[in-house]
Amino acid sequence: MNFDLTEDQILIRDMIQEFAQNEIKPHAKALEKSHQFPEELLKKLADLGILGMSIPSDYGGIKTDTLSLMITLEEISRALPSLSVIISVHSSLFSQAILQFGTDQQKKKYLPKAAIGEILGAFALTEPGAGSDIQGLNTKAEKKGDMYILNGTKAWVTTGSNALAYILFAVTQDHQNKNKLSAFIVDKDSPGLRICHIEEKMGLNASITAEIVLEDCRIPAENLLGQEGRGASIALHCLDGSRIGIAAQSVGLSQRALDEAVKYAKQRKAFGKTINNFQAIQFMIADMATFIESARLLTYRASILLDKGGPISKEASMAKLYASEAANKTVYLALQIHGGYGYSKEFVIEQLYRDARVLTLYEGTSEIQRLVISRHLLRE
Numbered sequence: 001m002n003f004d005l006t007e008d009q010i011l012i013r014d015m016i017q018e019f020a021q022n023e024i025k026p027h028a029k030a031l032e033k034s035h036q037f038p039e040e041l042l043k044k045l046a047d048l049g050i051l052g053m054s055i056p057s058d059y060g061g062i063k064t065d066t067l068s069l070m071i072t073l074e075e076i077s078r079a080l081p082s083l084s085v086i087i088s089v090h091s092s093l094f095s096q097a098i099l100q101f102g103t104d105q106q107k108k109k110y111l112p113k114a115a116i117g118e119i120l121g122a123f124a125l126t127e128p129g130a131g132s133d134i135q136g137l138n139t140k141a142e143k144k145g146d147m148y149i150l151n152g153t154k155a156w157v158t159t160g161s162n163a164l165a166y167i168l169f170a171v172t173q174d175h176q177n178k179n180k181l182s183a184f185i186v187d188k189d190s191p192g193l194r195i196c197h198i199e200e201k202m203g204l205n206a207s208i209t210a211e212i213v214l215e216d217c218r219i220p221a222e223n224l225l226g227q228e229g230r231g232a233s234i235a236l237h238c239l240d241g242s243r244i245g246i247a248a249q250s251v252g253l254s255q256r257a258l259d260e261a262v263k264y265a266k267q268r269k270a271f272g273k274t275i276n277n278f279q280a281i282q283f284m285i286a287d288m289a290t291f292i293e294s295a296r297l298l299t300y301r302a303s304i305l306l307d308k309g310g311p312i313s314k315e316a317s318m319a320k321l322y323a324s325e326a327a328n329k330t331v332y333l334a335l336q337i338h339g340g341y342g343y344s345k346e347f348v349i350e351q352l353y354r355d356a357r358v359l360t361l362y363e364g365t366s367e368i369q370r371l372v373i374s375r376h377l378l379r380e
């Protein structure tokens with residue numbers, strides 16, 4: 001497999017690096033501190049076409065290959081991890097779900113607006129009582145005439161309060177009264193839908209995470225996504241692609257931690273020399289760089305395989321598992337190199353340390369990734 005970036009991919013990476021340096025980094029600390037959704041940055045990224053990178057030109061997007069999107073998510077995460085997950089959910093979960101499973105009418109209605117950021121999309125799978133175990137979901141959807149009536153609560157929805165539409169999963173009953181999961185496109189302004197709670201999180205403060213309550217929420221029957229009862233496979237299919245996005249977010253966050261650790265080690269003096277002269281510090285830097293490079297290669301490999309059309313569940317889970325665990329090791333070492341100052345909010349490593357913690361949890365915990373990987377290996 002060839003991991004050399006093409007000219008186009010290099011152009012995109014350089015453009016995003018410049019944008020991150022000039023536009024994202026100067027505002028990152030303030031956005032995180034004030035828990036402010038990065039609306040202005042998203043508008044500027046939309047103007048560059050970034051919100052339409054997974055959407056074909058027929059629907060107003062600039063559809064690139066997956067690796068270009070992942071490089072973009074990596075570079076954005078290097079500047080502001082919160083912003084990276086907002087774009088990842090919008091592109092890899094919301095837009096992809098409609099692109100792959102939507103009707104022509106649904107594609108025409110939602111994708112052109114998603115491509116230019118007129119609507120931001122979210123993905124509402126998790127509930128207060130069920131996360132990993134999607135068969136344990138409890139939100140109900142009942143068909144009445146030409147409407148579905150939804151009742152239940154969706155938890156931990158990234159961009160929940162800022163999105164204008166959700167890919168939302170609920171239980172329907174088939175002809176034999178068996179419970180099956182179905183997927184729906186739900187507009188935020190649907191009657192009976194309300195944002196009831198914003199999570200107070202450990203990190204990723206600029207990414208707003210909401211709980212959504214559906215009380216006799218009425219949506220048109222035409223908003224069913226794919227076939228009734230096929231929701232579980234739609235969710236798992238979308239998560240395969242988006243887990244590569246979380247791997248890319250992990251790589252970018254780790255790279256920033258390494259950048260900061262190297263910078264600090266070259267400036268900080270102890271025992272009459274800068275600390276980069278100590279072998280203990282050098283070894284930590286070597287370990288971090290090796291974690292990052294391994295994670296990046298797994299992320300690139302899964303991206304390339306996705307574009308080749310292959311089944312990628314195992315490869316996406318490997319990339320997500322390794323990159324998210326490596327990010328947590330990397331921020332630990334980078335903070336260690338900062339000594340006591342790493343524990344201060346003055347240095348960005350304190351924020352990265354908190355932001356990294358969620359990477360092994362969302363879009364499938366590390367234990368769930370190991371289940372996916374081992375099931376594939378034992379079946380092969």
Ligand SMILES: Cc1cc2nc3c(=O)[nH]c(=O)nc-3n(C[C@H](O)[C@H](O)[C@H](O)COP(=O)(O)OP(=O)(O)OC[C@H]3O[C@@H](n4cnc5c(N)ncnc54)[C@H](O)[C@@H]3O)c2cc1C
Pocket residue numbers: 089122123124125126129130131132133155156157158159201204209358361362363364365366367368371
């Ligand atoms: C900041 C943030 C943003 C999020 N954004 C979204 C979003 O946009 N949309 C959305 O739908 N969800 C979102 N989530 C939810 C996230 O995907 C879930 O938290 C995650 O899937 C885990 O589910 P859970 O929290 O219910 O944990 P549980 O499933 O209750 O798991 C608890 C523990 O048990 C382990 N465990 C569970 N089952 C098994 C098993 N079979 N074998 C071994 N171990 C097991 C888990 O690994 C974990 O360690 C978000 C979460 C966070 C924190």
